[in-house]
Amino acid sequence: MTTRREFLTTTAHAAIAAPLLPLVERAAPHPMRILILGGTAFLGPHIVAYALGRGHSVTTFTRGRTEPTVHRGLFRHVEPLVGDRSEGLDALAGRSWDVVIDNSGQRVEWATQAAEALRDRVESYVYTSSTGVYYPYLGDSISEDTELVMEVPVGADGEASREYSYGVMKARSEAEVRRIFGEDRAIIVRPTYIMGPGDRTHRFTYWPVRLERGGEVMVPGKADDPVQYIDVRDVAEWMVRLAETRTAGTFNTAGPAAPMTMHRFVHAAQGAFSAPTTFVPIDDYAFLAEHGVGYRIPWIPPVGNNYGSARADISRALANGLTFRPLAESVRDTFEWWDSGAVPADQQARLTGPESVMGREAEIIAAWRRR
Ligand SMILES: NC(=O)c1ccc[n+]([C@@H]2O[C@H](COP(=O)([O-])OP(=O)(O)OC[C@H]3O[C@@H](n4cnc5c(N)ncnc54)[C@H](OP(=O)(O)O)[C@@H]3O)[C@@H](O)[C@H]2O)c1
Numbered sequence: 514m515t516t517r518r519e520f521l522t523t524t525a526h527a528a529i530a531a532p533l534l535p536l537v538e539r540a541a542p543h544p545m546r547i548l549i550l551g552g553t554a555f556l557g558p559h560i561v562a563y564a565l566g567r568g569h570s571v572t573t574f575t576r577g578r579t580e581p582t583v584h585r586g587l588f589r590h591v592e593p594l595v596g597d598r599s600e601g602l603d604a605l606a607g608r609s610w611d612v613v614i615d616n617s618g619q620r621v622e623w624a625t626q627a628a629e630a631l632r633d634r635v636e637s638y639v640y641t642s643s644t645g646v647y648y649p650y651l652g653d654s655i656s657e658d659t660e661l662v663m664e665v666p667v668g669a670d671g672e673a674s675r676e677y678s679y680g681v682m683k684a685r686s687e688a689e690v691r692r693i694f695g696e697d698r699a700i701i702v703r704p705t706y707i708m709g710p711g712d713r714t715h716r717f718t719y720w721p722v723r724l725e726r727g728g729e730v731m732v733p734g735k736a737d738d739p740v741q742y743i744d745v746r747d748v749a750e751w752m753v754r755l756a757e758t759r760t761a762g763t764f765n766t767a768g769p770a771a772p773m774t775m776h777r778f779v780h781a782a783q784g785a786f787s788a789p790t791t792f793v794p795i796d797d798y799a800f801l802a803e804h805g806v807g808y809r810i811p812w813i814p815p816v817g818n819n820y821g822s823a824r825a826d827i828s829r830a831l832a833n834g835l836t837f838r839p840l841a842e843s844v845r846d847t848f849e850w851w852d853s854g855a856v857p858a859d860q861q862a863r864l865t866g867p868e869s870v871m872g873r874e875a876e877i878i879a880a881w882r883r884r
Pocket of ligand 1: 550552578596599616617642643644703704705708714
């Protein structure tokens with residue numbers, strides 16, 4: 514039996530020790546064995562970092578081509594399995610895990626094959642889908658129960674064809690995971706635009722890079738145009754927590770918590786930096802398109818098939834524990850990553866070079882003033 518004196522001594526030691534043991538303090542109650550299909554590009558390394566910090570073990574399955582640009586040092590604690598999903602999953606043979614997180618889904622048959630191979634060897638299947646399943650985005654508040662397009666319409670071409678193909682691929686892949694694992698073991702996350710350190714698309718990164726410089730900053734869109742986005746770490750950490758609690762279901766995964774407009778977004782993002790800045794709103798979609806500013810993620814002109822692209826209903830995710838970092842933190846961390854040497858010079862040049870929107874911004878503003 515613990516005496517009162519022993520109890521006080523123990524709790525006093527615990528109080529002193531706690532700040533020195535952040536990893537133990539954050540550890541999940543039940544360590545899991547996690548298999549990530551993928552794991553080394555953008556979302557994956559953040560899942561790895563959070564999962565290891567929670568005391569889980571991580572195995573990745575990749576072709577061994579992509580190198581992480583964040584958390585590189587942590588990969589010595591990860592078991593790497595090598596294989597190409599278009600050739601099979603031999604490297605997974607005879608193994609079992611508590612959860613699989615499928616980030617590398619690019620074809621419906623890959624989802625079918627992985628779910629069938631792992632059905633009896635893994636408890637839960639987390640599938641990384643996308644709000645792209647809702648294309649064309651036509652609603653004011655698009656919930657998870659919205660009926661999805663499951664075939665690319667005949668005659669779709671150009672951008673619409675690409676959007677339909679991606680959405681249909683994700684929608685059908687989700688359906689395969691639910692069919693094979695069952696609704697009670699399938700965790701489907703549907704992220705909107707993911708941003709943050711390690712983002713290889715360099716779409717949202719435009720804003721951290723541009724706002725750090727200050728000066729006259731073009732802001733595309735009308736004052737009320739809605740935007741949605743989410744920090745990669747918020748997605749990664751929530752996925753791991755959903756897996757820990759085995760919270761089955763399908764979840765829109767978008768932020769911020771309250772509706773956001775493009776104008777309020779740039780003001781909040783600018784708070785990450787101190788350079789004096791003047792915003793120049795340009796609210797004529799046709800003028801913007803003529804000058805090659807069709808979209809600037811998170812801004813997309815909310816018209817036609819994209820009307821609802823930033824109108825995903827996130828109430829289910831909020832009720833199930835999705836949380837958000839402050840925007841200024843995401844913006845600052847993304848800039849620091851961009852500026853750290855992790856991004857090759859040719860990729861940097863594509864975002865900032867003379868032919869880019871950033872490189873032509875002053876001209877576009879001058880043309881806007883002359884019109
Ligand atoms: N970025 C966004 O805004 C956004 C928004 C919504 C949804 N999503 C979804 O988020 C998911 C996460 O993407 P991520 O790139 O960040 O994930 P990740 O887990 O960090 O990386 C993707 C991995 O897939 C592996 N891979 C690619 N082709 C493969 C193949 N044929 N066989 C085996 N492995 C293969 C890559 O490694 P190797 O190259 O070495 O094989 C890499 O490790 C994707 O499914 C995407 O559709 C992204």
